Every structure is written in structure tokens, then in C-alpha cells.
Amino acid sequence: MLIRLFDILFSLTGLVLGFPVLVVLTIIGFFDTGSPIFRQQRVGRDKKPFTLVKFRTMKPETAHVASHLACASDITRFGHFLRKSKLDELPQLWNVLKGEMSLVGPRPCLFNQQELIDERDSRGVLQARPGITGLAQVNQIDMSTPTLLAETDQRMLQQLSIANYFKYIFMTVAGKGSGDRVKPS
Template sequence: MLRFFDVFFSLAGLVFGLPVLLIIYVIGLFDTGSPLFLQERVGRNKRPFVLVKFRTMKVDTASVASHLASASSITRLGNFLRKTKLDELPQLWNVLKGEMSLVGPRPNLFNQEELIAERDALGVYSVRPGITGLAQVNEIDMSTPKLLAETDARMIREMSISRYFSYILQTVTGKGSGDRVKH
């Protein structure tokens, strides 16, 4: 049932959000010259997939988890996109393709070994990763791997249609601040 909602809302978001996506893309061309950011992430059953989002950091920024990146690498447009969470919009394509869900554990990088071990032990990789979830609306990010894995596992155990919509609504209305960066 949740997959139906994923497909419906991601398709609607891509169709109705197309003007916004195009505007951000064009502004991104002027901001960094490369408005889309593609990165291999850990997916369901630990299979790799390519996550797509709007670029928020300078093109030459090292490919590390956000909490390890320097705040000085975030562009002015990127700062706005992160605050409004608009940088996540292209991930609707990942949701439509079945690589992600709207709600689920945020997909991590393959070099985040501590987080992978914690999530693996709790069965977190048995579900599709998501754009938002319990950890995100409670400002728990990848800088605390054990807490994040435990929160993700709890979300998976307690998932229901009402919680699915609750996490989406909380995200859309601005709860949670996204991944931290070093200052």
C-alpha cells in the first residue's frame, strides 16, 4: 500500500513540480555550472543505486557525509535549497524508479562503515531508503550512527499509513533541519 502512495506522490510531485525543478536547475547552472548531484548510495538489501539531488556544495567538494563536509563548501543557492529542503526534490525520480521511498532511512554512503554495521545489525537495509523519516524530523543525522540506526529500526517496526503521512507532513512543514555540516 505504501508503494502505491510513493508512486502516486512522486509522479504528481515530478509533474506538478516541473516548473520549480526547471527554475532551480537553471539557477543551479549559474551557481555551480552543474546543478544536479549524483552519488552512489546504499539501497535496499545493500544494493548500490545512484541518488540524484540538487547540488548544494561546490563541485570540487569531497564526497563525504554532510556532517564531515565544511560549511564553507555550501553555495548561497545550496544554503537556500537545504533550508527549504528543495535540494531533495529530484529524489522523487529515485522514488518513482523504486530505488527509494518517500519515507524510510536516509541512504548512506558505502564508506560510512560504522553506520552500515549498526544498520545491518538491526535489519535497516530490508526496506527502501527514504527521503525523510523519523530520524530526519527529529534532527538525528549520520553524525550519530548508533542513534540513527536505532531510530531507523524503530521507524521500520512502527511504520503505518498514518506515520508515513505524519513524517511527510512534518518534513513539508519544516520540522528537522537536515544533515549538519562542520562550521
Template sequence: MIRVIDFLAAFFGLLFLWPVLLIVTIIGIFDTGSPVFVQTRVGRNKVPFKLIKFRTMSIDTESVASHLASNASITKFGSFLRRTKIDELPQLINVAKGEMSLVGPRPNLFNQEELIKERDALGVYNVLPGVTGLAQVQNIDMSTPTLLAKTDKQMIDNLTVKDYFKYIIKTVTGSGSGDAVK
């Protein structure tokens, strides 16, 4: 049932939000020259997939977890995109393709070995990664791998349809700051 909700939400989200996506893409061209950011992430069953986001950092920023990146790398427009969570909208494509869910553990990079170990031990990779989830609305980011993995596992084990919508609403209305940048 969740997959059907994911697909319909992603489909209609892309259908109705295409003007926003287009405007952000055009502004992004002037901001960084490359408005879309594609990065390989760890997916369900640790299968790699290409996560799509709007670029919020300068092009020459090293490919590391957000909490390891410098705040100075974020552009002014990127700061706005992060604050409003508009930078996450292209992930609706990942959701429509079945690579992600709207709600699930945030997908990490393959070089985040400690987090991979913690999540693997708890079976977190048995589910699709998500755009948002319990850890995000509680401001738990990837800088605390053990806590994040435990929170992800708690969410997976107790996720109801009601919680699914609660996490989406909390994210859209501004709860949680996503992954912190130092």
C-alpha cells in the same frame, strides 16, 4: 500500499513541480555550473543506487557524509535549497523508479562503515531508503550512527500509514534539519 502511494506522489510531484525543477536547474547552472548531484548510495539489501539531488555544495567538495563536509562548501543558493528542502525534490525520480520511498531510513554512503555495521545488525537495509523519516524530523543525523540505526529500526518496526504522512508533513513544514554540516 505504501509503494503505490510513493509512486503516485512521486509521479504527480514531478508532474506539478516540473517548473520549480526547471527554474532551480537554470539557477543552479549559474551557481555551480552543474546543478544536479548524483551520488552512489546504499539501497535496499545494500544494493547500490544513484541518488539524485540538486547540488548545494561547490563541485570540488569531497564526497563525504554531510556531517563531515565543511559549511564553507555550501553555496548561497545551496543554503536556500537546503533550508527549503528543495534540494531533495529530484529524489522523486528515485522514488518513482522504486529505488527509494518517500519515508524510510536516509540512504548512506558506502564509506560510512560504522553506520553500515549498525544498520546491518538491526536489519535496516531490508527496506527501501527514504527521502525523510523519523530520524530526520528528530534532527538525528549520520554523525551518531548507533542512535540513527536504532531510530531507523524503531521507525521501520512501528511505521503506519498515519506516521508515513506525519513524517512527510513535518519535513515539508520545516521539522528537522536533515544531515548537519559542520
């Protein structure tokens, strides 16, 4: 309950204070790809679908696959900057505010990632709100290793406390973790 309160407070604050940054990144993204906002159906809490929103980092014609299955050549120059700075995640504050996500939780996967869904389902991970960051992200564990990711997500949820919530957020803001890997070009 307290974590949800922090989610609402921080996402609302981030959206209000970050609004000028969101506008600038949207305008630059428009010139970069012609379509700066990326929307995609993801697996949410209790396997319910929701539409994840983030800044587009890949060419619009790129196939909708997990990042580790996409090619590095599909990422635009501006997209590289957004990914490295993690600014591509800013629009997800809207998903957090709406209650579809938390700031800290397992990264939401695609519905075609059945192995990961099964692994998470068997460990109770899908009963939690997906998150922008978490233990797996700060340890550079991504969706290319479904069993390890599901195990790490389960461990994070079992040990999630207010202290760990803030720890994962600060580690992410400080640059720990590099995001999802992509295939070399």
C-alpha cells in the same frame, strides 16, 4: 504494498506538477555551480548500490563525504537556500518513482560509512527502501551519530503505518528537522 502505491502516486504527481520548479532550480543551479544536479552512489535496499539524484548544494570540487564531515564553507549561497527549504531533495522523487527509494525510510548512506552500515545491517534496517525523510530526520538525528540513527531507523520501520508515513511527510514539509549538520567553517 500500499505505501509503495502512495510513493508512486506522490512522486509522479510531484514530478509532473513540480516540473516548472525543477526547471527553474536547475537553471539557477547552473549559474550557481555550473553543475546543478548532484549524483552519488548510495547504499540501497539489501545493500545494493543506486545513484541518488539531488540538486547540488556544495561546490562541485567538494569531497564526496557525509554532510556532517563537509565544511559549511563548501555550501554555496543558493545551496543554503535549497537545504533550508529542502528543495534540494526534489529530484529524489525520480529515485522514488523508480523504486530505489521511498518517500519515508532511512536516509541512504554512503558506502564508506561502514559503522552506520554495520549498525543498520544488524537491526534489519537495510532490508527496507531508503527514504527521503523519516523519524530521524524530523528529530534532527543525522549520520554523525550512527548508533542512534540506526536505532531510530529500526524503531521507525517497526512502527511504520500509513498514519506515520503521512505524519513524517507532513512534518518534513512543515519544516520539522533541519537536515544533516555540517562542520562550521
